[in-house]
Amino acid sequence: MSTIDLDALAGRLDDAARHANATPQLEQAIDLDQAYAIQRLSIGRRLARGERRIGIKMGFTSRAKMVQMGVSDMIWGRLTSAMQVEDGAGIRISDYVHPRVEPEVAFLVGRPLAGAVTAPQALAAIDAVAPALEIIDSRYENFRFSLTDVVADNSSSSGFVVGPWRSPATDLDNLGMVLDFDGRPQAFGSTAAILGHPLRSLVAAARVVAEAGESLQPGDIVLAGGATAACALRPGIHVSLEVESLGRCGFHVED
Numbered sequence: 001m002s003t004i005d006l007d008a009l010a011g012r013l014d015d016a017a018r019h020a021n022a023t024p025q026l027e028q029a030i031d032l033d034q035a036y037a038i039q040r041l042s043i044g045r046r047l048a049r050g051e052r053r054i055g056i057k058m059g060f061t062s063r064a065k066m067v068q069m070g071v072s073d074m075i076w077g078r079l080t081s082a083m084q085v086e087d088g089a090g091i092r093i094s095d096y097v098h099p100r101v102e103p104e105v106a107f108l109v110g111r112p113l114a115g116a117v118t119a120p121q122a123l124a125a126i127d128a129v130a131p132a133l134e135i136i137d138s139r140y141e142n143f144r145f146s147l148t149d150v151v152a153d154n155s156s157s158s159g160f161v162v163g164p165w166r167s168p169a170t171d172l173d174n175l176g177m178v179l180d181f182d183g184r185p186q187a188f189g190s191t192a193a194i195l196g197h198p199l200r201s202l203v204a205a206a207r208v209v210a211e212a213g214e215s216l217q218p219g220d221i222v223l224a225g226g227a228t229a230a231c232a233l234r235p236g237i238h239v240s241l242e243v244e245s246l247g248r249c250g251f252h253v254e255d
């Protein structure tokens with residue numbers, strides 16, 4: 001009988017993230033419950049170092065992302081205070097293994113939300129919406145992973161930028177999104193690429209956190225998932241996202 005040391009795997013992935021060193025894909029076959037258990041344990045290490053849990057990110061909520069990574073199931077991960085990058089600030093590429101950026105939409109939760117909810121109920125629970133950029137950084141070599149690998153690795157979350165918060169009444173249906181590096185467009189998308197409408201991602205977020213015995217709480221940020229394939233970052237660039245009706249956000253990349 002082989003037992004899997006989930007805590008050791010969590011430590012390995014946390015160390016890989018902390019030291020920006022790639023690690024091989026997990027050797028043992030694990031199931032999805034074990035993958036989420038590793039994720040929870042690795043986040044526990046961050047919380048023990050003083051980081052705060054500030055929300056969650058949804059992943060593989062668009063076709064473009066599923067196709068790019070060869071994975072077809074929706075996943076989620078936890079966001080901590082140390083992952084947030086101020087709008088307009090800089091990141092150091094050396095803090096990451098092989099970071100990529102993707103255009104997203106963020107929700108600010110205003111009232112507790114968990115379980116099976118309808119889109120109108122999800123909408124009623126949020127205080128604001130914003131354009132957002134997610135910086136993903138797989139801790140696995142060559143950015144290659146299985147579904148369980150990526151879930152254990154906190155669904156590649158490593159950083160995010162949230163732009164100006166807008167009224168939750170802003171219609172999020174089919175808004176154009178342009179991701180650019182130094183003013184040169186890298187990816188064009190639409191909020192409709194996110195499960196047909198980003199609110200569906202919030203509905204899914206409420207369901208998956210409840211399955212994990214958790215809930216979305218006032219002040220939590222929920223990232224809806226990348227609308228386009230992710231683009232590799234390189235030192236020296238300024239990254240900007242413009243979302244129709246929502247505005248822009250961005251950051252720069254230092255050596």
Ligand code: OOG
Pocket residue numbers: 057058059060061062065069102134136137138150155156157224225226
């Ligand atoms: C996994 C994270 C997926 C998204 O928005 O779809 C994700 C990855 O692509 O490495 O964040």
Ligand code: MG
Pocket residue numbers: 057058059102104134136223225226
């Ligand atoms: Mg993402």
